[in-house]
Amino acid sequence: MKITENAVVGLTYELKVSKVEDDIESVPFSVEVRDEEDPFYFLFGQSGLPEKFEELLAGKKEGDDFNFSLTTEEAYGEPDDELLITLPKEQFSKERGFTEEMIKEGEFLPLMDENGYSMQAKVLKDLGENLLLDFNHPLVGFDLHFEGSVIEVREATEDELSHGHVHGEHGEHEEG
Template sequence: MEIGRNKFVSLTYQLRLDGAQGEMIEETSADSPLEFVFGAGRMLEMFEEKLDGMKAGDKFDFELKAKDAYGEVNEDAIVDLPKNIFEVNGSVDEEMLTVGNSVPMQDANGNRLNGIILEVSDDAVKMDFNHPLAGDNLHFSGAILSVREATEDELVAVTSSCSSHGDGCDSGCGDSCGCH
């Protein structure tokens, strides 16, 4: 069976930055593969395009340029926020406000965002809301383990998860291989 819309795909992969010899940042194995419903909007569009039509046993090896992965770094997504918005019960958790920490937040529309703390001053926190892999070229290599029809439950789960979060991604989705 070929990979296509509404097929349940199981695969292994290695994800490297900037080419086949670049730094490996993520790897799955046959014991813990990446599994997803193809065409459900949970994976990078170009990632799925490269896998379309493949079958169990096929190997893949391709690069996604930053513009086709998580985009270029958007300087407008790096913002200074007033430190007082991090107060809970009148005080700020200084341990949470550590450079490098990822902090879950919400925008004015209630959308969930993760921001990385870049700087902390007495009255402000500089955060980067770009995807951690924005600006990076991604190299994927791996193998298709299986392809089958997605079950009705799997299709319903993807649909309800997409509609409840608005962007097709939930926290169970990996940082790399897929979520926008």
């Protein structure tokens, strides 16, 4: 089966990122490896990943290798200054499940939006009573370089299609 809309896709890959500054591209460095022990599964067409990522995988089948790059514009774009937000440090108390270690500069805070969806923010600066947080995607401003293999392609179940994500062994409703 080939990768098409609403297929469940399993991948192994290495993701490297690079950045262009002053017209010079940095050497790509590895930021994520998903191997056979921890493959990446998603519902094609509903992944929330950059469109170009899915476009470049379309039509591939189990056993196919891939190697492609996404420019910053094709990936997560440039940083948005409106996503730099100052919040009172008291919102990140021990009672709410936060530790001193978690609110240090450079750390990523696991948060939820008003609809209960997971999100994260990077602590940019401790301003005393406040924290300056960056809600931009962690890969914003980078070119992405993917190299990997398609390890599984299957039809999504009705449940997966109606919920918009993968279930079962590699999905969100995994029994643990």
